[in-house]
Amino acid sequence: MGSLLLREWAGFQQFPSATQNKLIELLSKLKQENVNTLTILVMGKGGVGKSSTVNSVIGERVVTVNSFQSEALRPVMVSRSKGGFTLNIIDTPGLVEAGYVNYQALELIKGFLLNKTIDVLLYADRLDAYRVDDLDRQIIKAVTGTFGKQIWRKSLLVLTHAQLCPPDGLNYDVYCSKRSDALLKTIRLGAGLGKHEFEDYAVPVALVENSGRCSKNENDEKILPNGNAWIPTLVKGITDVATNKSKSIVVDKKLIDGSGSDDKGKMWIPAVIGLQWLILKWIEGAIKSDIAKDKKPY
Numbered sequence: 211m212g213s214l215l216l217r218e219w220a221g222f223q224q225f226p227s228a229t230q231n232k233l234i235e236l237l238s239k240l241k242q243e244n245v246n247t248l249t250i251l252v253m254g255k256g257g258v259g260k261s262s263t264v265n266s267v268i269g270e271r272v273v274t275v276n277s278f279q280s281e282a283l284r285p286v287m288v289s290r291s292k293g294g295f296t297l298n299i300i301d302t303p304g305l306v307e308a309g310y311v312n313y314q315a316l317e318l319i320k321g322f323l324l325n326k327t328i329d330v331l332l333y334a335d336r337l338d339a340y341r342v343d344d345l346d347r348q349i350i351k352a353v354t355g356t357f358g359k360q361i362w363r364k365s366l367l368v369l370t371h372a373q374l375c376p377p378d379g380l381n382y383d384v385y386c387s388k389r390s391d392a393l394l395k396t397i398r399l400g401a402g403l404g405k406h407e408f409e410d411y412a413v414p415v416a417l418v419e420n421s422g423r424c425s426k427n428e429n430d431e432k433i434l435p436n437g438n439a440w441i442p443t444l445v446k447g448i449t450d451v452a453t454n455k456s457k458s459i460v461v462d463k464k465l466i467d468g469s470g471s472d473d474k475g476k477m478w479i480p481a482v483i484g485l486q487w488l489i490l491k492w493i494e495g496a497i498k499s500d501i502a503k504d505k506k507p508y
């Protein structure tokens with residue numbers, strides 16, 4: 211990638227000036243913390259709005275959005291620079307195919323990420339879906355198995371299709387927190403996090419509305435039914451996760467080869483084998499000396 215000329219973040223100018231000002235403030239905060247690059251990974255089931263979210267954040271149509279069929283077969287990284295700051299966003303193919311976890315897609319993603327560092331994972335799903343099921347849990351489990359539990363400390367749950375009218379006259383914020391809680395619980399169970407551990411992980415939630423028909427406020431910013439301008443809020447969420455006290459996920463050969471942080475037990479294997487050998491040698495020595503004693507003439 212180093213040889214490619216880094217593109218200027220032209221899409222930034224597309225945002226209304228109120229949004230631009232908020233984003234500039236967030237970027238300068240990152241600079242103060244010596245963060246000059248952010249690499250964001252977007253993952254989730256097929257058709258939930260991953261590519262649309264990438265386009266919304268960049269402010270350009272950079273990746274393909276498809277209503278009918280999974281278009282993306284491999285991950286794509288979009289890089290943009292602005293005032294010495296580099297934003298990398300990686301769009302990925304959906305993690306579910308024909309009702310099953312798409313392990314092949316996960317392998318492809320893993321390979322693509324080799325030697326990259328993930329600062330933030332945007333785990334995307336839809337706000338306007340009413341159920342979570344076992345498949346959701348299996349996806350989380352597969353992601354955890356691939357990148358280790360630590361990935362959830364660097365995650366933001368992104369809920370798309372956020373411009374909705376909740377069913378049964380439910381209050382919008384109440385509906386949103388119900389849906390987020392259900393998904394966060396799935397993350398906790400799928401990642402195998404204990405209740406206290408999860409509090410420690412505290413995966414934040416951001417709402418997204420990618421539709422061109424999204425309502426706007428008087429400053430021309432896209433807003434949710436609760437009046438919140440969601441692009442600056444999403445970027446704020448991203449910068450909070452990027453600068454939290456947990457380390458970014460370095461995807462190196464070790465992680466790729468499947469020795470993720472979930473099987474720490476493996477490192478004890480050589481020690482246990484060594485100990486067994488010592489005990490055997492000791493027993494052998496004891497038997498030999500017994501035999502030698504037995505042979506002694508009285």
Ligand SMILES: Nc1nc2c(ncn2[C@@H]2O[C@H](COP(=O)(O)OP(=O)(O)OP(=O)(O)O)[C@@H](O)[C@H]2O)c(=O)[nH]1
Nearest residue numbers: 256257258259260261262275276277280304371420
């Ligand atoms: N109303 C609405 N439609 C959305 C939103 N996000 C995505 N869509 C639509 O949902 C469909 C799928 O969106 P994509 O962005 O292609 O979804 P994806 O997760 O990238 O899909 P795959 O790459 O196939 O896994 C498209 O028709 C989008 O226009 C949203 O926030 N609101």
Ligand SMILES: [Mg+2]
Nearest residue numbers: 260261274282
């Ligand atoms: Mg896509």
